[in-house]
Amino acid sequence: MCSDAGAVINVDGISKFFEIYSKPSHRLWQMAFRGRRCFYEPFWALRDVSFDVRRGECVGIIGRNGAGKSTLLQVITGTLAPSSGNVDVKGRVAALLELGSGFNPEFTGRENVYLNASILGLTREEIDARFDDIAAFADIGDFIEQPVKSYSSGMVVRLAFAVVAHVDADVLIIDEALSVGDAFFTQKCMRFLRRFIAERTALFVSHDTAAVNSLCSRAILMENGRIKQIGSPKEVTETYLKDMYEAHQGSSAPTDEAAGAEVAGDTESAAAPEEFRDMRADFINASNLRNDIQVFAFNENSEAFGKKGATIVDAVLLDAENHPLNWIVGGEPVSLRITVQAHKDIFGPIVGFFCNNRLGQQIFGDNTFLVYRDKPVFLRAGQKLSASFSFTMPILEVGDYSFSVAVAEGTQEEHVQHDWKHDALLLRSTTTSCHTGMVGIPMKQISLNVI
Ligand SMILES: Nc1ncnc2c1ncn2[C@@H]1O[C@H](COP(=O)(O)OP(=O)(O)OP(=O)(O)O)[C@@H](O)[C@H]1O
Structure with missing residues (x-):
């Protein structure tokens, strides 16, 4: 492919296969034969993936489980070598990949901050100067002096995000990390990300279409290791939701029908409630759909x-x-x-x-x-x-x-x-009857009239 000269990330024809062995002993044989015979089946997690990301772009990567999103991010950050193709990333890259993968569990939070920030290119003096801000962003109190193995998953992600937010990265790569934190922390991260992507570059893997629509300027839909669609977040998340819906259509339909039958019952008598109240409120509030x-x-x-x-x-x-x-x-x-x-x-x-x-x-x-x-x-x-x-x-x-x-x-x-x-x-x-849109508006009346 012809790469874009202004691209901060250039992914060019990346393919990646994993070696799948039917027996553990085949792995040993493979080493012993040093490639003269093949004892594995190749599993292609990525096939011929190409795209560019420019400065100021936040690109969302979505796709079903196993589509190849995490593998792609690992290849881009250099933690995994591609089987073929090239990746070029300009500037300092900070990544939040697998939860806490950059931390040594035996080290304290403080020690891990120093370790991670130095791997990401900060000098000891720079880390000293930023440590208090990092600790304040993570907001995990005295746990910062405890070994990371004693942290909850939420604390790990708080600390990991706090580090990447303070290393002056040019490119931020985030894999689902935000789904672990609580609401306060997620919103703090969102505010940081919005400021970050106004000037720099981010790649963001998520199953959350609202997050992709809210943060990203472009989105990529992965399917079976290939790019199925690149386009506006709206177009791409619509295709993704359509695919998901088609895949799950069978299982959810009866529930919807059951709810609809109850609601459609007697539209005349419910037509003019004295107070503004959803005409289905009694039915909904007596069921597990109550919000x-x-x-x-x-x-x-x-x-x-x-x-x-x-x-x-x-x-x-x-x-x-x-x-x-x-x-x-x-x-x-x-x-x-x-x-x-x-x-x-x-x-x-x-x-x-x-x-x-x-x-x-x-x-x-x-x-x-x-x-x-x-x-x-x-x-x-x-x-x-x-x-x-x-x-x-x-x-x-x-x-x-x-x-x-x-x-x-x-x-x-x-x-x-x-x-x-x-x-x-x-x-x-915790429970809801609202599955579409940002909020559900109580409906004063819903009716079906054959005309
Ligand atoms: N080390 C490995 N060895 C063998 N297969 C692997 C390995 N890592 C990933 N895979 C396979 O590659 C495919 C892509 O995995 P990947 O984790 O990239 O998908 P994903 O889109 O990130 O999925 P998810 O949304 O579930 O995180 C999957 O089928 C996975 O089982």
Whole structure:
């Protein structure tokens, strides 16, 4: 293939086979015969794979289990030699491949930071200067002084990501690492990745089509060791989902039909509910499709920015009687109460929130500005203010979510941000009826009419 002169990564006709032996003894024979006879069957994990990645691109690689994604990344990072073809990568490459594969389990976190960062090209002085930032990013407390073998998988990925985020890499290669961390950490990584790929280059393997669509500028679909499609993330993830759907179609169909039959029952009587409520709510909430959402306590130490003329001291979800909730159900009414402490006089406070999914995509949010536009509130230093938002909780897909909360002063267009707390309130959706789109909207009415 003709390579692109501006490419940071050039993958040119890569093929890779693994030697598959039917008996362990054949491996010994193979060594003894030194290639004069062949005792293995070649298994082609990659066949004639070619593509370029330019600076400023983030390319997502998706495909079913065994499609060859990890093998491809290992060939690109140089941990695996290709059987044929060439790879050329310009600049410093930092990779997060198999979980913790770069760590020595007997060494402490601190020792592994020094080991890994020096392998990635930093001098001892550079690592000394960055160590505190790396430890703060990993946020694993005193575990940094413990051997890595005592870490949970989440801690390993935190430390590994913290190292690669601080080595001034030109190219970042990530293999599914983000699926291991918790929601706070995933969002911190996402914020870092967005900044990183604005200027540099990343390759990102994932089964998560939302992550690929959110982060990547291009995507590659792998199938049986070959490239099936290269294109926009949207096009490529659509093909991937279509392939997955076709492969699994048989098994999921009866469940959908069962739910549909119940719902379609009596559309006339359910046509005009007195309150806004999904017409299927009773059926859904009595089944394992109920959208159970665990609510964690307000995290006052979450990452924050702002001038701190006022700070947010609490955020809580409440029921209709103003009782704090640690469990809510998607599709049901709920209130979010945000409490602000003023440290100076604030004229015209605006309090708002965003609900983010685990990729940091803002899926919904609101603020108090429009309601108080013509009657701004005056808050004196030392006073507290409570802002309340009552709404119907959308139905969330299974996964981790967070509320970011903020207080500003001024107008929608021109304001001073006093306190923006990322991920102040964590939610975990454990079961759901929502499998398409970013959230499910409760449906007031659904009907079928033969006309
Ligand atoms: N060392 C090895 N020896 C033999 N076969 C291997 C080896 N490593 C990978 N394979 C095979 O190569 C194929 C591609 O594997 P690879 O791990 O690259 O797939 P993948 O797309 O990353 O899959 P997954 O999504 O499950 O991680 C698989 O069929 C796998 O079994």
